[in-house]
Amino acid sequence: MNAAPSLRIAIIGAGWAGMAAAVRATELGHAVTVFEAARTLGGRARGVPLTLPDGREVMVDNGQHILIGAYAECLRLMQTVDVDPRSALLRLPLALRYPDGSGIALPDWPAPLDAVAGILGARGWSWRDKRALIGAALAWRRAGFQCDAQLSVAALCAGLPQRLRDEFIEPLCVSALNTPMPDASAQVFLRVLQDALFAARGGSNLLLPRVDLSALFPQAAARWVAARGGRVRVGQRVESLTWQAPAWQVNGAAFDRMLLATSASNAVQTAVQTAQEAPTNIAEQLHAWAHGAAVLQHRAITTVYAQAEPSKNQTLLRAPMLALRSGPGTPAQFVFERDAIAPPAQPTRLLAFVVSDSAGERGALEAAIAHQAQAHLSLRVTPLLTVTEKRATFACTPALARPPMQVAPGLLACGDYIEGPYPATLEGAVRSGLRAAEALR
Numbered sequence: 001m002n003a004a005p006s007l008r009i010a011i012i013g014a015g016w017a018g019m020a021a022a023v024r025a026t027e028l029g030h031a032v033t034v035f036e037a038a039r040t041l042g043g044r045a046r047g048v049p050l051t052l053p054d055g056r057e058v059m060v061d062n063g064q065h066i067l068i069g070a071y072a073e074c075l076r077l078m079q080t081v082d083v084d085p086r087s088a089l090l091r092l093p094l095a096l097r098y099p100d101g102s103g104i105a106l107p108d109w110p111a112p113l114d115a116v117a118g119i120l121g122a123r124g125w126s127w128r129d130k131r132a133l134i135g136a137a138l139a140w141r142r143a144g145f146q147c148d149a150q151l152s153v154a155a156l157c158a159g160l161p162q163r164l165r166d167e168f169i170e171p172l173c174v175s176a177l178n179t180p181m182p183d184a185s186a187q188v189f190l191r192v193l194q195d196a197l198f199a200a201r202g203g204s205n206l207l208l209p210r211v212d213l214s215a216l217f218p219q220a221a222a223r224w225v226a227a228r229g230g231r232v233r234v235g236q237r238v239e240s241l242t243w244q245a246p247a248w249q250v251n252g253a254a255f256d257r258m259l260l261a262t263s264a265s266n267a268v269q270t271a272v273q274t275a276q277e278a279p280t281n282i283a284e285q286l287h288a289w290a291h292g293a294a295v296l297q298h299r300a301i302t303t304v305y306a307q308a309e310p311s312k313n314q315t316l317l318r319a320p321m322l323a324l325r326s327g328p329g330t331p332a333q334f335v336f337e338r339d340a341i342a343p344p345a346q347p348t349r350l351l352a353f354v355v356s357d358s359a360g361e362r363g364a365l366e367a368a369i370a371h372q373a374q375a376h377l378s379l380r381v382t383p384l385l386t387v388t389e390k391r392a393t394f395a396c397t398p399a400l401a402r403p404p405m406q407v408a409p410g411l412l413a414c415g416d417y418i419e420g421p422y423p424a425t426l427e428g429a430v431r432s433g434l435r436a437a438e439a440l441r
Contacts, residue, residue, distance in 0.1 A: 006030055007440060010248065010255040012238050012270070015043020016426050017414045018261030019221040020077055020433030022230060025440060027080075032230035034222070035250065037237040041219055044263065044392060045426060047212025050305055050385045052348060059212040062387050063303045064336055064352040066175065066321075068094075069205035070195040071427040073434060078217055081224040088211050090341050094118070094196075094204040096171055096323045099376050103323060104168060110201045112141075129161050133168070136160060137197075145194040147186050149399040153177075156186035171323050174333055174356045177396040177423045178299050185398045191421050208320060210342035241274045243282050248410055257440050260413040261433065264403075265391055267413055268294045278408075285408040293403040296417060301392035302358035304332070304369045306381035308349045315340050316351065316379060324353075330372040331355045331365060351381060362386050393424035405436055412436045 007030045011018050014036035022032050040046050047059045067074060067089065075085050093114070095105035102124030106114045115137065119130050136157070140147075147156060157169050170181055176192045177184045196204045209216050222232040239251055247254040260267045268290045275286035308316050320340040326333045332353040339347055353369045366383040373381040394402075394417045402419040405412050414436035415429055422428035 007256040008247075008254070009033070009257050009259065009440060010035065010250045010253075011259040011261050012241075012250075013043060013261035013266075013415075014038075014041045014218060014222065014232060014234070015261060015415075015429065016045055016074075016217060017416065017429040017433035017436075018043070018259070019218045019225075020073075020430040021259050021261060021414055021437040022225050022232070022433075023077060023080060023221050024434050024437035026225050026228050026230050028437065028440070030440065032225055033250075033253075033255070034225070034230070034232040035236050035238050036232065036234050039235045040214055041222055041232075041234065042214040043218075044389055045213045045429075046218070047214035048385075048387065050350075052307065052350075052384070053382075056346070056348075058344070058348055058350070059215075060305055060338070060350070060352070060385065061209070061213045061303070063301050063389050063392060064334075064354050065209065065213060065426065067207035067209070067426060068196055068203065069207060070199060070203035071207070071425075071430075073430045074217070074427050077221070077430060081217065081220040083217060083220045085207070088209065088216055089207040090210055090320065091202075092206045092208065092320065094206055095319060095321070096168060097123075097319060098167070098323050098325065099318070100124075101318070102167070106204055108202075111203060112137075112198045114201075114204065115197045124167075125163065126161075129164050132160050133164055137193075140190055140193070141198060145190040145198075147190060149185075149187055151186040152182055152398055153184040153186050153189045154181040156189070157181070167323075167325075171333055176425070178301060178356050178393040179396045179423075180357060183395060183397055185396050185400060187398070188396050188421070188423050192423065206321065208336070208341045238270070241270060243274070243278050243408070246410075256410065258411045259436055260407065260411065261415060261436075263391060264293050264296055264298070264394065264415065264417045267415070271407060282408050289403060289407045289413070292401065293413075293417070296400075296402070297395040297397075298391040299356075299393050299395050300358045300388055300390045302331075302355040302365055302386060302388040304353040304355070304366060304383050305385040305387075306351050306353060306366075306369060306373065306383045308351055308373075309380045309382075310349070311379075316349065317377070324372065324376055326355075329368055330376065331358065331360075331368050332372055335373075335377070350384075351379075358388060362388065396423045405432070405439065412439060
């Protein structure tokens with residue numbers, strides 16, 4: 001068989017989707033150039049510096065992320081670009097435990113035995129709760145993890161006891177879909193449960209990054225691509241994108257194919273601007289795609305990095321990650337002890353509080369987090385850095401029509417918001433990038 005001809009590929013955006021596409025396109029023999037307007041790689045999952053009160057600078061992230069063992073393509077690509085997941089990620093069996101010790105923790109057993117054992121051993125749940133959840137899980141499995149596309153997670157789980165909905169389903173839903181149960185797609189939720197809890201052994205494992213998110217994949221991917229002749233142009237904004245058949249012109253340079261790997265809002269803006277000087281048939285396609293992408297609703301995620309007062313205890317929390325009971329005045333759903341995930345030479349006492357589907361003013365959020373830390377963790381904390389990604393994810397609602405990969409001739413889009421089976425996750429972004437790269441012809 002003859003190898004496919006090499007193409008000149010331009011990728012706009014060096015987030016996880018863009019860099020996944022760059023790696024795969026390079027593997028396929030194409031000449032890749034990546035344009036990234038920012039100085040830091042990673043897009044909405046990137047490292048940011050934080051200066052501690054003692055003057056030390058540490059790297060954190062623009063939002064605390066969790067990976068899981070089912071993120072097969074993320075893990076495979078890390079290995080491809082010479083990142084060792086065993087050292088870069090802290091792997092733990094899935095646990096949704098609260099500060100009082102209640103909740104569920106799965107043993108390191110084959111699936112689905114680990115899920116069944118975890119449910120049976122859950123603390124603070126009645127036998128009625130456990131039987132109800134096992135019964136629901138078996139019913140979902142018998143149905144092939146399929147349901148009516150119009151169904152919400154709240155409707156799917158309406159028959160479960162209130163405690164299960166509050167302390168198990170809701171945390172899983174908001175962490176995976178960043179959408180409250182009444183508004184979240186039951187079909188996407190079931191897909192996540194299937195891959196995480198009922199597929200391969202270790203699929204439900206929590207993978208907590210020990211390095212910042214830029215270092216975890218995008219930076220290594222950029223080095224890997226550059227070592228094979230590709231180019232990653234950091235801090236270079238795309239000023240002009242025009243169609244001059246049969247090629248696309250990016251800042252005056254010709255490329256055979258284009259990939260839009262920016263956020264949905266930036267991709268819409270690029271498509272609309274490009275349509276202004278495009279031939280009529282190209283402009284119509286650009287406008288149609290932009291219209292489909294523009295209707296997506298976005299939700300914010302806030303991460304508050306706070307430093308706890310010195311403690312005699314070796315660790316601040318009973319586990320590297322704990323679930324929190326959220327509600328009015330207590331906004332965070334999860335807290336992470338960063339020193340327990342990646343022990344530093346000198347303790348930082350940094351905690352990361354995550355507020356999914358966040359709203360409200362920064363000062364009010366920080367005050368509420370400080371109150372929540374005192375009330376739920378018996379810790380006095382000082383917020384040091386608050387990062388809100390206003391368009392962190394799209395609202396993963398029932399029967400949502402997501403924009404297609406194909407935008408116009410020779411122009412594709414990739415990202416966690418492009419049509420696919422997963423919600424807005426790193427795995428969804430990576431898989432979209434791989435699929436786009438393999439579609440280049």
